[in-house]
């Protein structure tokens with residue numbers, strides 16, 4: 001393979017004169033990973049994470065593009081905030097990044113078009129989450145009547161703005177849990193069973209079915225993020241059969257864990273939507289194998305240790321870091337399915353295609369960015385908090401064994417990590433814009 005100025009120019013063997021050569025004997029050469037779903041917490045929550053620690057973890061794990069969700073502070077709801085966030089990320093990132101914009105209940109068409117013009121990969125709606133007027137923070141528990149909060153984003157705002165998004169060919173990512181069902185089922189989480197009962201899979205299925213109808217009627221492409229249940233999966237299949245345009249994303253936590261892990265992991269496993277049963281897990285794994293799920297993203301959502309570890313299940317904040325273990329966890333899952341190459345479809349080609357970044361990202365071919373990793377298929381990695389690079393080191397895949405090790409990671413031809421340790425400099429990452 002030959003790389004010039006960060007771009008792959010040919011896949012032929014042998015070096016040209018003056019070329020720096022890399023020997024990859026015995027190693028797999030894979031396209032750099034794209035995590036379509038991370039929460040950098042930057043700007044807004046430096047005690048949880050920022051683009052420097054996020055992308056150190058990403059680089060170490062073979063993720064060469066992170067796609068950040070818009071619930072930073074202030075929320076990325078217009079072009080001015082988007083530009084500020086690009087500046088911040090550019091100054092700290094070790095790998096490339098793309099950004100989602102926010103669709104809130106009071107978003108205007110000009111906000112949507114401004115965000116897309118600026119290079120947003122699409123918009124994200126958090127069903128049941130509302131923007132606080134004072135600091136433009138996206139907050140949860142929106143069903144308490146609070147004049148400080150705008151109305152939560154819901155079917156109204158989505159239906160109103162769907163034609164604008166559809167006309168631009170831009171997707172809407174949605175956190176799919178029906179807020180009214182969550183409100184009706186709400187209860188304290190003394191046990192993990194309580195947590196599961198308070199956020200039933202039916203809430204996911206109802207949200208997906210309703211978005212399916214909006215998609216059919218408006219042409220909107222809905223991207224269901226962090227799909228967690230067999231019921232939600234069934235709703236998505238029915239929506240697609242009826243003509244909805246629907247991209248599906250699931251996460252390693254739903255593919256590796258079930259409610260049986262709750263006792264071992266405690267508050268670390270608290271996530272929204274929750275990790276459900278072994279049957280849900282099996283259905284998601286089978287759908288991934290069958291190609292019904294388009295990508296695996298992490299929903300990387302770090303908090304400080306004090307917000308997670310020392311708290312009861314009820315008081316712990318929802319979310320877990322995950323970007324660093326995404327690629328390895330998918331390689332191991334793909335190996336067990338007898339097709340190691342499938343991992344590159346789930347974490348590189350799939351996200352690149354669904355976000356309009358393909359083939360500049362997510363491909364190993366002439367003309368693509370030289371975002372590459374070399375992986376040793378005869379080594380083993382055990383996930384261990386002390387070896388992680390996110391600011392919150394305790395992730396929900398702690399202790400899992402993967403039969404691979406990431407050796408070298410290149411972003412646009414530049415070495416950004418070696419043997420699980422980031423190298424090189426922060427502040428070299430660039431904004432990646434979709435092509436539609």
Ligand SMILES: [Zn+2]
Pocket residue numbers: 037039069299300301
């Ligand atoms: Zn998320």
